[in-house]
Amino acid sequence: MNLSQTHSYGPALGGAVSLFPAVKLLAVLIAVAIAALVAFPLVSLARLAAIGDADLWPHLSAYVLPVALLQTTLLLLGVAAITSVAGVSTAWLVSTYQFPGRNILVWMLPMPLAIPTYIAAYVYVDILDAAGPLQTALRALFGWRTGAEYWFPPIRSLGGAVFVIGFVLYPYVYFAARAMFQMQSAGLTDAARTLGARPWQLVRDISLPLARPALAVGVALALLETLNDIGASEYLGVQTLTLSVFTTWLNRGSLGGAAQISLAMLALAAGLIALERYGRRRQGHQSDGQDSRMASRVVLSGGWGRLATLTCLVPVTFGFLVPAGFLLREAILRGLVAGFDHDLLRHTATTFVLAVCASLVVVLLGIAAALPLRLVPRPFVLACLAVATMGYAVPGTVLALGLLSPLVAVDEAINWLSMRAGGAQVGLVLAGSSVALIVAYTVRFLSISIGFVQAGLTRVSTDFDDVARLLGAGPLTLVRSVHLPLLRPALWGAALLVFVDCLKELPMTLLLRPLNVETLSTYIYQFATRGSFEEGALAALLIVAVGILPIVWLVRQAETVPATSEVPTVFQ
Amino acid sequence: MPSTFNAVARFAIVAIVAIVAPGDALAQSNEVNVYTYRESKLIQPLFEAFSKDTGIKVNVISASSGLEQRISTEGANSPADVLLTVDIGRLEDAVKAGISQPIVLPALDKVVPAQYRDPEGHWYAISMRARVIYASKDRVTQTAITYDELADPKWKGKICIRSGQHIYNNALFAAYIAKHGEAKAEQWLRGLKANLAQKPSGGDRETARDVAAGKCDLGIGNTYYWALMMDKETDRKPWAEATKVILPTFADGGTHVNVSGVVLAKHAPNKANAMKLIEWLAGEKAQHMHADLNYEYPVRSGIATNPTIAGYGTLKPDTLALSKIADSKKAAAALVDKVGFDN
Numbered sequence: 001m002n003l004s005q006t007h008s009y010g011p012a013l014g015g016a017v018s019l020f021p022a023v024k025l026l027a028v029l030i031a032v033a034i035a036a037l038v039a040f041p042l043v044s045l046a047r048l049a050a051i052g053d054a055d056l057w058p059h060l061s062a063y064v065l066p067v068a069l070l071q072t073t074l075l076l077l078g079v080a081a082i083t084s085v086a087g088v089s090t091a092w093l094v095s096t097y098q099f100p101g102r103n104i105l106v107w108m109l110p111m112p113l114a115i116p117t118y119i120a121a122y123v124y125v126d127i128l129d130a131a132g133p134l135q136t137a138l139r140a141l142f143g144w145r146t147g148a149e150y151w152f153p154p155i156r157s158l159g160g161a162v163f164v165i166g167f168v169l170y171p172y173v174y175f176a177a178r179a180m181f182q183m184q185s186a187g188l189t190d191a192a193r194t195l196g197a198r199p200w201q202l203v204r205d206i207s208l209p210l211a212r213p214a215l216a217v218g219v220a221l222a223l224l225e226t227l228n229d230i231g232a233s234e235y236l237g238v239q240t241l242t243l244s245v246f247t248t249w250l251n252r253g254s255l256g257g258a259a260q261i262s263l264a265m266l267a268l269a270a271g272l273i274a275l276e277r278y279g280r281r282r283q284g285h286q287s288d289g290q291d292s293r294m295a296s297r298v299v300l301s302g303g304w305g306r307l308a309t310l311t312c313l314v315p316v317t318f319g320f321l322v323p324a325g326f327l328l329r330e331a332i333l334r335g336l337v338a339g340f341d342h343d344l345l346r347h348t349a350t351t352f353v354l355a356v357c358a359s360l361v362v363v364l365l366g367i368a369a370a371l372p373l374r375l376v377p378r379p380f381v382l383a384c385l386a387v388a389t390m391g392y393a394v395p396g397t398v399l400a401l402g403l404l405s406p407l408v409a410v411d412e413a414i415n416w417l418s419m420r421a422g423g424a425q426v427g428l429v430l431a432g433s434s435v436a437l438i439v440a441y442t443v444r445f446l447s448i449s450i451g452f453v454q455a456g457l458t459r460v461s462t463d464f465d466d467v468a469r470l471l472g473a474g475p476l477t478l479v480r481s482v483h484l485p486l487l488r489p490a491l492w493g494a495a496l497l498v499f500v501d502c503l504k505e506l507p508m509t510l511l512l513r514p515l516n517v518e519t520l521s522t523y524i525y526q527f528a529t530r531g532s533f534e535e536g537a538l539a540a541l542l543i544v545a546v547g548i549l550p551i552v553w554l555v556r557q558a559e560t561v562p563a564t565s566e567v568p569t570v571f572q
Numbered sequence: 573m574p575s576t577f578n579a580v581a582r583f584a585i586v587a588i589v590a591i592v593a594p595g596d597a598l599a600q601s602n603e604v605n606v607y608t609y610r611e612s613k614l615i616q617p618l619f620e621a622f623s624k625d626t627g628i629k630v631n632v633i634s635a636s637s638g639l640e641q642r643i644s645t646e647g648a649n650s651p652a653d654v655l656l657t658v659d660i661g662r663l664e665d666a667v668k669a670g671i672s673q674p675i676v677l678p679a680l681d682k683v684v685p686a687q688y689r690d691p692e693g694h695w696y697a698i699s700m701r702a703r704v705i706y707a708s709k710d711r712v713t714q715t716a717i718t719y720d721e722l723a724d725p726k727w728k729g730k731i732c733i734r735s736g737q738h739i740y741n742n743a744l745f746a747a748y749i750a751k752h753g754e755a756k757a758e759q760w761l762r763g764l765k766a767n768l769a770q771k772p773s774g775g776d777r778e779t780a781r782d783v784a785a786g787k788c789d790l791g792i793g794n795t796y797y798w799a800l801m802m803d804k805e806t807d808r809k810p811w812a813e814a815t816k817v818i819l820p821t822f823a824d825g826g827t828h829v830n831v832s833g834v835v836l837a838k839h840a841p842n843k844a845n846a847m848k849l850i851e852w853l854a855g856e857k858a859q860h861m862h863a864d865l866n867y868e869y870p871v872r873s874g875i876a877t878n879p880t881i882a883g884y885g886t887l888k889p890d891t892l893a894l895s896k897i898a899d900s901k902k903a904a905a906a907l908v909d910k911v912g913f914d915n
Contacts, residue, residue, distance in 0.1 A: 059909065063906075063910050063912070064909050067912070125774065129781070130781070130785035130787040131784060131787075135785065136785070139785075139786070146786035147786050154770065154771075156771065156774060234735070235774065235775075237771045237773025237774070237914070239914055239915060247737045249637075251737050251739075251905035251908075252902060252909075253901070397637060404645040404646070412649070415649065427649055427651065428646060428650070431646060432646070510635045510636060511635050511637070511638045511642060512642075513633060515605055515632065515651065516631050516633075522634075525636070526614075527613070529611055529636060530611055530613075531776065531777035532777070532805070
């Protein structure tokens with residue numbers, strides 16, 4: 001791969017050799033269709049925004065948006081700082097060194113991914129708030145009576161939100177960075193070590209520059225999640241933009257104004273997506289190393305070893321052990337295990353089936369969306385692809401509202417057809433069934449799978465395409481026999497990440513689910529709104545348990561990385 | 573990957589059958605479909621009792637926002653029969669969104685006071701709650717308090733409250749505006765803001781917890797939370813025990829109440845069953861359940877409140893028309909922004 005191929009359309013552009021026009025057309029049509037799927041809710045959002053009242057804006061810009069913009073920016077900066085420091089340092093340690101507990105920590109470090117952020121927020125308020133065990137003990141110890149007599153860092157604050165969200169979302173960075181560190185050709189670090197480089201020099205001059213693209217990708221994902229969060233920030237009293245979308249809609253009585261704010265937020269999100277793309281583009285340069293065997297891990301013992309253990313233990317403790325331990329304790333103390341609510345089995349099955357279906361659809365569409373650009377490298381196709389990734393950038397409830405009208409429109413067409421054919425009204429086949437949820441998950445999480453597939457494709461040299469064609473393979477054979485097998489790890493990675501995200505998804509599920517359908521998230525939510533989320537502790541643990549399975553799979557893949565450069569693409 | 577492919581295909585077929593299974597999407601003869609903002613765990617016992625009494629199955633969707641939009645977008649094909657909601661503002665919003673139809677039940681007008689139903693029958697309240705004070709037993713000697721007094725500097729740094737944009741507070745502030753005008757309301761809200769011990773956050777239970785923990789002396793919360801903590805939740809009982817409930821009053825002597833209520837959906841496919849449900853919810857049995865299971869004030873005249881709730885003292889509900897509160901809802905939200913209440 002040479003540098004000239006690594007321009008803005010990705011290295012795939014160089015590979016566009018003669019293709020059947022019909023196949024090209026088909027590829028473009030598919031790209032357009034997928035973009036349209038995501039564009040429909042955005043268009044209905046834009047329609048809402050168009051009818052929004054303009055007289056609200058002076059009020060919003062005077063009193064609401066400055067605060068929201070500042071708090072959102074600080075929140076994003078804080079989360080970026082925690083996720084990058086925690087994600088990169090731990091990934092570097094477990095990839096480069098062998099230290100006490102490393103083999104266990106390597107399993108634990110990704111676990112926070114299975115903890116929904118709002119659950120973590122509830123847990124930390126319970127523990128750290130004025131009435132929590134910590135402050136109660138402090139008061140007893142020092143004889144304080146009221147909160148005015150001492151200072152304790154308030155968990156219900158911007159800082160608290162940064163702490164909670166940062167330590168739950170750092171695995172996005174960890175995954176990306178770990179893949180990078182693992183792929184570092186051993187030659188580089190070995191050579192540097194032989195030349196007498198100190199560990200910190202290895203980090204500064206080799207590891208960090210190489211990890212920067214991964215860092216950008218992971219941080220961008222974590223920040224998009226943060227931008228969309230509503231549960232945690234609302235509970236912790238942070239006035240984010242997403243919260244202002246809700247208050248504008250529900251309190252200021254302006255759905256139009258709310259739609260306008262969300263559209264403006266798309267710009268912010270687009271910036272984050274651009275950051276991710278920038279990061280991924282840079283990857284092309286160093287994926288070509290011939291020597292991609294894993295660098296051997298240096299054994300750390302004594303004080304350094306303990307320091308390494310501690311460094312990894314901190315994020316695992318805050319992001320996973322404390323929340324999961326608290327949930328476990330509540331589930332047992334409240335008799336939720338003994339008095340098992342049998343509905344939970346049904347809800348777990350529903351959640352699981354929905355998440356699996358959505359992951360399948362998302363991955364298939366991710367392939368279908370990303371491949372056309374490889375076959376037909378034109379700006380128009382690239383634009384379609386960009387549209388297809390925008391679903392991640394809209395707050396869930398707003399996206400769900402935007403999805404309702406297109407779904408109902410299709411349903412009305414189906415009813416009309418059914419009547420014309422002499423049949424009966426069939427009702428809301430899509431909007432009234434779980435299809436609505438699958439569509440919603442798809443629109444939302446498509447950008448994850450597109451990202452994975454694209455990252456995977458940059459590793460499949462276009463030389464393969466050329467060779468395959470020289471050997472007489474048609475475009476479909478090329479995709480089926482060359483691209484898909486090589487993309488397999490990336491596809492699994494995407495599927496599993498989407499799966500975990502679907503398990504945790506709340507706002508869209510809440511609004512779009514059919515009658516009598518509950519997922520684990522909505523089950524917990526009904527306790528949370530009444531201020532007793534602890535009664536949903538077992539359901540939260542079930543989300544964690546189901547979510548851990550694919551994470552374990554991911555870790556196993558990473559730990560048994562073979563000497564080819566393909567597997568780590570899973571984590572990009 | 574042929575084996576993977578087969579497994580995937582098999583799963584897909586089963587899943588598609590399970591997902592598009594139309595049972596829930598279609599109106600069935602002996603069912604009623606309820607869209608609710610009230611948490612399903614809270615109302616499930618009522619629905620179960622209704623099904624037992626009438627043989628009508630109740631299907632439920634519960635959500636926290638957007639149900640009016642969902643019903644309105646679903647249009648003529650909407651399976652919704654009844655919208656169940658808390659807050660007068662939301663009831664009026666549903667009517668304004670054009671998703672309701674008049675509930676014609678003359679028998680109901682005899683038992684539900686005019687204050688708690690729409691003049692044209694577009695909504696009926698089915699229960700009430702008051703917005704009151706949880707005061708520290710140790711640190712607060714006063715036994716009566718007015719809403720006005722919450723802005724008195726003597727409480728500086730001593731009051732806890734959840735977000736000013738939460739519907740419970742939104743309705744309270746709207747009522748204040750409706751009674752005293754925006755200028756006075758702004759002054760009052762600034763005074764209240766200046767008295768807060770911490771940034772508004774959390775929920776009403778956290779407010780009680782903060783008072784119990786000494787973070788503040790007065791908390792503002794709904795009547796039923798305190799009773800639930802006292803009677804039903806052993807781990808939270810200490811928070812209730814550390815506090816006493818004071819029913820605050822406006823200058824003219826009334827306490828702010830808000831309602832939960834029902835709306836009959838415009839295109840209700842099971843209208844007859846929906847009417848039965850609405851009538852049943854305002855009936856004696858359901859009203860007793862509202863009072864004793866959920867600790868709310870019954871709207872039906874002649875039903876006793878739960879003893880724990882009655883222990884707060886005699887509630888004298890504010891007589892301001894609820895629709896006036898709904899009308900001031902936007903102004904209240906704007907005022908909260910203006911004084912930076914949540915910042």
